[in-house]
Amino acid sequence: MVTKEGIVKYQLDYLPGHPVNFPVIxxxxxxxKILFMANLVGQDVDRYGGAGYGNVSQRLERAVKGTQPRFAISGTQTGGLVELTADHYAIVTETWPEENRVVATGPIMPSSESLTHGMLYVVDQAANFILHAHSPEIWQNASVLGIPTTSASVAYGTPEMAEEVRRLFRDSPVRERKILCMGGHTDGVMSFSRTAEEAGCVMMAYLARALAL
Ligand SMILES: [Zn+2]
Structure with a gap:
C-alpha cells in the first residue's frame, strides 16, 4: 500500500510459531551481548525517544533452494534486554521491499528493521550474519572512515531504499568493507559477513577507528 506521501506503509504478516533452535544462534x-555492553544495542531514555535500538540476524537454511532468504532476527523492542533467549528471536521467512512487507513467525514479532536485513541477504549472498548497531561515533565519521553510506534523502521503508542498497553494492567497496552507514537513519550502522565473529570484529574495529580520530 502506497500512501499519498509516497511512503509504503510497513506491513507485517506474523504468525506465532516455534522458536529457533538456540545453539544454532x-x-x-x-x-x-557484546554490542549491548558497548551501548551499540540498547535502550536509553535520552536516545531515540526511549525506543529500543539495534538488532542482529543470522541467515537460516532455506526449505526450498532459490526462494527468499530466511533468517532469525532479534525481536521487536528487545534492545533494552541484557540477555536474550530463543524466545526473543523471530524467524523471517519472506521480505518484500517493494511492498514494504515482511512475513515472519516464531515466538516474538521481528524487528521493524527486518526489511533492511532481508535486502542485504539478497544482494550479498556471502553474508550469513548482520549486526545493526546505533553508533553516533561511527555514523558521524562515516566519510572519513571510508564507510559507504546510503543517501540521506532516501526515506526508510520505501522501494527506493532497496534500490539504494543495490546501488551501494554496485558502485562502492561495501562488499569488501563489510560495513555500511544508513544516511537517513540517525546513528544507523550495519556490519555483515560470513561469520558472526567477522561481522562483530568489523563493527568493533570501526568503532575503535572512530574513537581514535
Ligand atoms: Zn536502527
Whole structure:
C-alpha cells in the first residue's frame, strides 16, 4: 500500500510459531551481548525517544533452494534486554521491499528493521550474519572512515531504499568493507559477513577507528 506521501506503509504478516533452535544462534547472540555492553544495542531514555535500538540476524537454511532468504532476527523492542533467549528471536521467512512487507513467525514479532536485513541477504549472498548497531561515533565519521553510506534523502521503508542498497553494492567497496552507514537513519550502522565473529570484529574495529580520530 502506497500512501499519498509516497511512503509504503510497513506491513507485517506474523504468525506465532516455534522458536529457533538456540545453539544454532549462540554465536550471534554472544555478539549481540557484546554490542549491548558497548551501548551499540540498547535502550536509553535520552536516545531515540526511549525506543529500543539495534538488532542482529543470522541467515537460516532455506526449505526450498532459490526462494527468499530466511533468517532469525532479534525481536521487536528487545534492545533494552541484557540477555536474550530463543524466545526473543523471530524467524523471517519472506521480505518484500517493494511492498514494504515482511512475513515472519516464531515466538516474538521481528524487528521493524527486518526489511533492511532481508535486502542485504539478497544482494550479498556471502553474508550469513548482520549486526545493526546505533553508533553516533561511527555514523558521524562515516566519510572519513571510508564507510559507504546510503543517501540521506532516501526515506526508510520505501522501494527506493532497496534500490539504494543495490546501488551501494554496485558502485562502492561495501562488499569488501563489510560495513555500511544508513544516511537517513540517525546513528544507523550495519556490519555483515560470513561469520558472526567477522561481522562483530568489523563493527568493533570501526568503532575503535572512530574513537581514535
Ligand atoms: Zn536502527
Amino acid at each position: 549462540a554465536s550471534l547472540n554472544a555478539w549481540r
